[in-house]
Amino acid sequence: MTPEATETPAPPRPRRGPHRAWVVVAAAWLTIVAAGAFSTMSGLLVEPLRAEFGWSTSSIGLAASVSMVLNGVVAPFSAALMDRYGMRRVAVAALAVLGAGAGLTTVVGAPWQLVLAWGVLTGLGAGALATVFAAQVVQRWFVARRGLVTGVLTSAGVLGQFAFLPVLSWITEHAAWRAALAVLAGAALVAMAVTGLLLRGHPAEAGVRPYGARDFVPKPEPAPGAAARTVRVLLKAARTGPFWLLSGTFAVCGATTNGIMWTHFTPAAHDHGMAATAASSLLALVGVFNVAGTIFSGWLTDRLDPRRLLAAYYALRGLSLLTLPLLLGPAVHGSLIAFVVLFGLLDVATVPPTLALIREHYGPDAAIVFGWVSAAHQAGAGLMAVSGGAIRDLFGTYDPMWVASGALCAVAALVAMVVRRPRVS
Numbered sequence: 001m002t003p004e005a006t007e008t009p010a011p012p013r014p015r016r017g018p019h020r021a022w023v024v025v026a027a028a029w030l031t032i033v034a035a036g037a038f039s040t041m042s043g044l045l046v047e048p049l050r051a052e053f054g055w056s057t058s059s060i061g062l063a064a065s066v067s068m069v070l071n072g073v074v075a076p077f078s079a080a081l082m083d084r085y086g087m088r089r090v091a092v093a094a095l096a097v098l099g100a101g102a103g104l105t106t107v108v109g110a111p112w113q114l115v116l117a118w119g120v121l122t123g124l125g126a127g128a129l130a131t132v133f134a135a136q137v138v139q140r141w142f143v144a145r146r147g148l149v150t151g152v153l154t155s156a157g158v159l160g161q162f163a164f165l166p167v168l169s170w171i172t173e174h175a176a177w178r179a180a181l182a183v184l185a186g187a188a189l190v191a192m193a194v195t196g197l198l199l200r201g202h203p204a205e206a207g208v209r210p211y212g213a214r215d216f217v218p219k220p221e222p223a224p225g226a227a228a229r230t231v232r233v234l235l236k237a238a239r240t241g242p243f244w245l246l247s248g249t250f251a252v253c254g255a256t257t258n259g260i261m262w263t264h265f266t267p268a269a270h271d272h273g274m275a276a277t278a279a280s281s282l283l284a285l286v287g288v289f290n291v292a293g294t295i296f297s298g299w300l301t302d303r304l305d306p307r308r309l310l311a312a313y314y315a316l317r318g319l320s321l322l323t324l325p326l327l328l329g330p331a332v333h334g335s336l337i338a339f340v341v342l343f344g345l346l347d348v349a350t351v352p353p354t355l356a357l358i359r360e361h362y363g364p365d366a367a368i369v370f371g372w373v374s375a376a377h378q379a380g381a382g383l384m385a386v387s388g389g390a391i392r393d394l395f396g397t398y399d400p401m402w403v404a405s406g407a408l409c410a411v412a413a414l415v416a417m418v419v420r421r422p423r424v425s
Contacts, residue, residue, distance in 0.1 A: 036160025061389030070123025072378025076371025098125030099188035144212025151298020162287020169280035251380030259384025273330035289344025306353030318409025
């Protein structure tokens, strides 16, 4: 992989029609949708793998945990790689790795093979296309409406879950789990083609200004030493309080979303007698309201104190998780739907205010710092994915996990209010 050319076109002439930034957003949105679909498959694999191979829930959960942790570890390095080689090349390569992971998972025959194929490969691919990718698009292409665009792109990952979940669930239940993985591999290939054609790494490549900017911005030289720069940014950020506070709250975010809802909700509902298709449909409904909640959160972030938004989001999420064990049963009822709506509105709503605070504190290094904070998110998700499976194996129920998650959210709500905003000179 060689660095992208850095020649900067002449300053732009007046253009008609939509700003090119929105075309880039559309391409990035589709890429994130395709990558987001992969996160839903972890929960759908639990039952068929237990039935076909007799593996324990915790051994299957280990693969999901490895994927989530790698997703986070890769994120800050992928941000630096995008600075070095360009967003388009990194995104296409990541989609190829995702497709390979899905394909190889269809031929696994042992838990360690599942960890390598699903855990390692999908973790690497998804990590490069997580919220850090959205942060790079926003930082390079937008000066105005950053919060809103962050919400739109962040919601794309959950929309991928929402759009693919019922289809993947139906295929898994009525055809085979291997066929569902083949669908995911195909989605990655389609996204690769669209990304290669439409995505551009910097406005200067298209001869336009960033959206909302008055002046033309030349494309910067590729940043050398991506890995070393990533570590340097981490060491610098680690000497500041906001980094640790936001990493802690975001770890709770990962634990209480990807870690439990997207990994263990379907098997937990199945324990209460609910059909897998019905449980998956409820998760799809979470995705529907997640899109609205995340976009609205981005709009609010442009207008309100991000710390207060985070505190409110975590407090409400914690209360909703505490009620879930009382609501699960064989049938879908109004109270359970109300939980799904509320959780959906809050699920990824934490991303726009978290990124806004990071941008305020760390400026040009915000994308890489956000990558490290996202690593904490995925570490929390991975720990909860393994813990949830272990709790289920030990107690025969997921109920202690829901209670612990509610308590973690209460702590995160308090911590969010401690984060200081930088002084404006």
